[in-house]
Amino acid sequence: MTxxxxxxxxxxxQWDESARNMLRGKVKLADRYLSGAPDAPRMPNILGILGHHAELGGAWLAYNGVLLERSALDPRHRELLILRVARLSGSTYEWAQHARLGAGCGLTEEQIEAVAVGPGAPVWSPLERLLLTAVDELLDRQRVGDDTWAGLARHLDTRQLIEVLFVAGSYLCLALVFNSVDLELDPEMERETVPAQPDTEERP
Known part of the structure; x- marks a missing residue:
């Protein structure tokens, strides 16, 4: 029993009017989620958590919307960063959600599986390897190393470099929330998309 x-x-x-207003304008299906109609789509669990703190939830959705909808990074690279954060933080919810989004942005099944191995997997381009290494260094040492930063700067402009840091940090924050509240997967999420812990893992 779970x-x-x-x-x-x-x-x-149970959402009050301030929480409902928080969601409107930031989530396309807000009114349908909140309608209570028999055919209403099920609200994702992450939105249900944000509903407990409407002011914080609204600010988070507006901020995160920049990273997801107006990103300077290639969406495929953004999802690669998020998946590595999810993998290292052990966030089942974040992994399941972004394995699906990553596939929609062009990550192959082989690449999604290789996120669990890390930057040493042979499937990565030089830039992808640097992005994964940056996440590892941020979570291990709270700073991107000099060599990794210089390598990223050869591929990315200033806005993209800043977004690498904010994406990794923001999704680590979400992973900590998901893990600490024991957030359950939404019904449509597949548990088998969560990578098993490998016996060894390449880390810089």
Missing amino acids: PAPRLAPLPPQ
Whole structure:
């Protein structure tokens, strides 16, 4: 039997008006999620968590919208960064969500599986290897190393370099929330997309 989460997503019928207004304008299906209609789509669990703190939830969705919808980074590279964060932080929810999004942005099944191996996997281009290494260094040492930074700067402009840092940091923050509230997977998420822990893992 799966234990109950520490903090359950707030059901749409319990959202007050400030929480409802927080969602509107930031999530395309907001009104349908909140409608209570028999055919309404199920609200994703992450939105249900944000519903507990409307002011914070609204600010987060607006900020994260820049990273997801107006990104300077190639979306495929952004999803690669997020998947590595999810893998290193052990965030099942974040991994399941972004394995699907990454595939939609062009990451192959082989590449998604190779995220668990890390930058040493043979499937990566030089830039992809640097992006994965940057995540490893940020989570291990809280700083991108000099060699990695110089390598990234040969491929990316200043806005993209800043986004590498913000994507890794932002999705580590989300992973910490997901892990700490024991956020359950949404029904449409596949558990088998979560990578098993390899016996060895290439780390810089």
